Amino acid sequence: MPIIALVFSAFEMDQSGSFQHLLETVLLTYSLNTLLLIIGVVFFSFVFALPVAWFVACCDFPTRKILQWALMLPLALPPYIVAIVYTDLLDYSGPIQQFLRKLMGWQHYSDYFFPDIRSLFGAILILSLALYPYLYLLLRGAFLGQSGELFQAARSLGLSPIRAFIKVSLPLSRSATAVGLSLIAMESLGDFATVNYFAVNTLTTGVYDTWLELGSLNTAAKISSLMLLILVILITLENYSRRQLKVYQGKGATQTELGFVLLGWKKYAVLFYAWGLLFFAFLLPILTLLYYAYHYFEQSLNQSLWLFSLNSVWLAVIVAFLGVIIALIVNFYHRLSPGIFAKMTIRLSSLGYAIPGTVVAIAVLIPFTSLDIGLNRWLVEHSFSRVGLLFSGSLFILVMAYLVRFSAIAVGSIDSSLNQVSPSLDHAARSLGLSPAKTIRRVNLPLIRKGMLTAFILVFIEAMKELPTALLLRPFNFETLATYVYQFVSDEMIELAALPALIIVLMGLLPFIIVNRLMEKER
Missing domain, CATH: 1.10.3720.10 (MetI-like)
Incomplete structure (x- = not known):
């Protein structure tokens, strides 16, 4: 859509x-x-x-x-965090150029050549x-x-x-x-x-x-x-x-x-x-x-940091949970009813990750803005009060855009886990009288729980780091850690951006280690 x-x-x-x-x-x-x-x-x-x-x-x-x-x-590490670090190190006022000027006796920028980061x-x-x-x-x-x-x-x-x-x-x-x-x-x-x-x-x-x-x-x-x-x-x-490549x-x-x-x-x-x-x-x-x-720990640790950290975490948890639900529905639909339509469903549900965040934001904004305009017009025509930007001006559209963008990760992770479960197990459960729903609940879900956890963690990491979509679609007075860091970076205040940036890295690093350990155990 x-x-x-x-x-x-x-x-x-x-x-x-x-x-x-x-x-x-x-x-x-x-x-x-x-x-x-x-x-x-x-x-x-x-x-x-x-x-x-x-x-x-x-x-x-x-x-x-x-x-x-x-x-x-x-x-x-989000790329923009790496960018602010290297800019701080390599800029004219950074420690590397200061050291070179002191070492070589240079006085002005025109006295030497240094690549512009x-x-x-x-x-x-x-x-x-x-x-x-x-x-x-x-x-x-x-x-x-x-x-x-x-x-x-x-x-x-x-x-x-x-x-x-x-x-x-x-x-x-x-x-x-x-x-x-x-x-x-x-x-x-x-x-x-x-x-x-x-x-x-x-x-x-x-x-x-x-x-x-x-x-x-x-x-x-x-x-x-x-x-x-x-x-x-x-x-x-x-x-x-690669059309003729076969290995x-x-x-x-x-x-x-x-x-x-x-x-x-x-x-x-x-x-x-x-x-x-x-x-x-x-x-x-x-x-x-x-x-x-x-x-700069004392200056960085404030109420805003805690609030925006909480915003990022619970937003990422909601998106990860819904992404896993979508992935389970799509994959089990394909498992229970294999066919061309089911394959198309999996492919279409996986397209979002290939689309840049800014494009996804604009693409999601267009239909839901039209929906808001139509809804408010209908309410006025029927003597009801306006509800405002119910969809495009709330967290709904941000969650929707994240799901369009990151559900593909969950779909791929669960698809990989489900492919390792032999269909003969499903047939055995059905021959013993279990319905398809009970087969999924008692046979399939326990066998793919690591894949589900991996899917949840991977979507959580991506949602924590996402910046362009959040910048374009976040409601008023709502910030995430990514947008909070970006504000400091835009104002050339890397010192105050360091602590929230580390929290983003830590939020991505710990789940990353968990996923890596799960993969090692699985192997």
Whole structure:
């Protein structure tokens, strides 16, 4: 419904002339910046993730067991938090440039050259550091699942380890690479806070500005539709590039059994690269936030922090709970009544996560604003008092947008767990006289409880971190931790943003550890 409403609204006549003005002035620049951002983040994420995924999956070196889960930790850090940390460190007034000026005797900015972090390239690097774990996770899983016998056969034919990796392992992981890079491209397309903080104008910032500053929902819908078109083109190109790709592997030795033992300079090079990546992507931002949170603890700890933390938690809990309910309904409908319609239901319910948060916000706002207008008009016509913005001006629309965006995570998690439950168990329960409802309650639900908990935690984490949707749709006098941090960041007050930012990270980190432990036990 939101996507249909968005497309219809985009084709309506623009009465304000805002879109025509943008088209003649800055829309081309916004589109070019968006394209360059996506290409850059995809490239650097691939460069960051590919080596560590291979080393962790197929090589033996000190601290490998720590790195295999630690390299996923940047997922708990929202990109805009990483952005404010690096801006504070690398700006003209930051400690690094101050140290260089003192060391070299420079007096003014014109005396030396230092790259500007507040730039398109800076945004690309920050987003790459924050998003590479998406590709790392998928590539590591792909390498672990590959048949080691194919690699050994390539080696026996005279290929060096590097050439065998390029000619055998990398092509076999193409599907995982394509999916991971697609996720990263979607996240880059939908990022708002990082590019806005770095003053890089993209289509996402265009949607935000046209709605909140120009007040033109129609223009915002047109730009959102353009982003949706870019998204469709990306997914289509990715699927088209793999249209004839088929991978068949035996069930021989896995890559982990290859166990290349790294010695000498190779060992130290891998350790330096892997731990260096983890340091810049996670440890340095966390240590910086801890430093500021400690020194500004009394100023940061106030009633507003507790109130907004509570708002974020209970909003995330509601969204996670409803997301799991939706996922259970969709998946069990498909299990009990398999067919084309059931498959379409699962696919349609999973589309929201691919759509940027700003686009989802505008797409949800359009139908519910129309519903509010129609409801109030009907009430007045029948001599009742107006109820105001019952849907579009309350928390209802925020919860609705979160569900459109994040239900896909719950659907995928529960679908994965349910696929491991053999249908023969359902048949046995039905043959013993249980109804479908009792079969679900007494057989299926106990067997997928870990998948349900994982789905709940993953949706909870995403809802806690979400910023663009909350900025556009939150009711008056309602703030979340993400919007609270963003206000301080916008005012260049990173010291006061550190403590609420750490709470967001902690809220994501603890559930992340729980999910990781569940996966280890399941394996």
